[in-house]
Amino acid sequence: MSFERAVRERRSVRGFKPDPVPEATLRHCLELAQWAPSNCNVQPWRVYMVSGEARDRISKRMVESFYAGEFDTPDHPVEVFHDEYRTLQIECAVELYGHMGVARKDIAARMAATARNYQLFDAPHVAIVCMDKKFGVGTALTVGMWMQTLLLAFEERGVQTCAMAALRGFPDLLRSELDIPDNHTVLCGIAIGFGDDSVPANKTFVGRKPLDNNVFWR
Numbered sequence: 001m002s003f004e005r006a007v008r009e010r011r012s013v014r015g016f017k018p019d020p021v022p023e024a025t026l027r028h029c030l031e032l033a034q035w036a037p038s039n040c041n042v043q044p045w046r047v048y049m050v051s052g053e054a055r056d057r058i059s060k061r062m063v064e065s066f067y068a069g070e071f072d073t074p075d076h077p078v079e080v081f082h083d084e085y086r087t088l089q090i091e092c093a094v095e096l097y098g099h100m101g102v103a104r105k106d107i108a109a110r111m112a113a114t115a116r117n118y119q120l121f122d123a124p125h126v127a128i129v130c131m132d133k134k135f136g137v138g139t140a141l142t143v144g145m146w147m148q149t150l151l152l153a154f155e156e157r158g159v160q161t162c163a164m165a166a167l168r169g170f171p172d173l174l175r176s177e178l179d180i181p182d183n184h185t186v187l188c189g190i191a192i193g194f195g196d197d198s199v200p201a202n203k204t205f206v207g208r209k210p211l212d213n214n215v216f217w218r
C-alpha cells in the first residue's frame with residue numbers, strides 16, 4: 001500500500017472482530033513507530049500493550065465505573081471544544097450517532113454509545129499510551145507523532161485502530177490494574193484489531209476542511 005493510500009484510507013474503527021492480531025504484526029508495527037521523530041531524540045512514548053485477560057479486566061472495570069459515574073481525576077484537564085471546533089465536534093457526533101441510531105435526546109443510548117469506548121469497541125488489543133508526568137504539551141506533541149506513525153503502520157497491514165481519549169478518564173484505574181508506574185501519565189488509548197464491517201458505527205465517514213482553513217501562507 002502506498003503512503004498516500006494508507007493516509008487517505010485510514011479511518012477510526014469502532015467495532016472489531018474478536019480475532020487477535022498476530023504478535024509478529026503487532027511487534028513489527030510498534031518497531032516501525034519507534035522511528036517516529038522526537039525533540040532531541042528523547043523517544044518519550046511509554047506504551048502498555050494489553051490483550052487477553054488483562055484487556056477484559058480493564059474493560060469491565062471501566063464500564064462499571066463509567067455507569068457508576070466514578071471517574072478518576074484526569075492527569076490532564078479535559079478539553080472543551082469551543083466555537084468552530086465545537087461545530088466540527090457536533091458534526092462528527094451527528095455522523096457517528098446517526099449510523100449508531102442514537103437520538104440526540106436519548107440519554108440511555110448516548111451513555112451506551114460512550115460506553116463503547118470502555119468496551120474498547122470489542123477490539124482484542126488496546127495500547128495505553130503514556131509519557132512521563134514531568135512532560136508537557138511539547139512532548140505530548142512528539143507522542144502524537146508516534147501515534148500516527150503506528151496507526152499508519154497498522155493501516156498498511158490491514159489492521160484497524162481507534163484512538164481513544166476517553167481512556168484519559170481512568171488513569172488511576174489503568175495504572176493500578178496494569179502495573180503502570182505513578183510517573184507515567186495516560187495520554188490516550190488505541191483500540192487495535194480487525195474491523196467488523198457489519199458494525200453500523202463503522203459506516204462513519206468524516207471529511208476534512210479545505211486546506212485554507214488550516215494552513216496560512218505568508
Ligand SMILES: Cc1cc2nc3c(=O)[nH]c(=O)nc-3n(C[C@H](O)[C@H](O)[C@H](O)COP(=O)(O)O)c2cc1C
Nearest residue numbers: 010011012014092117162163164165166167188206
Ligand atoms: C487523540 C485522539 C483521541 C481520540 N479519542 C476518541 C475517543 O475517545 N472516542 C472515539 O470514538 N474516537 C476518538 N478519536 C477518533 C476521532 O473521533 C477521529 O479521528 C476523527 O473523528 C476523524 O475521523 P477518522 O479518524 O475516521 O478520520 C480520537 C482521535 C484522536 C486523534
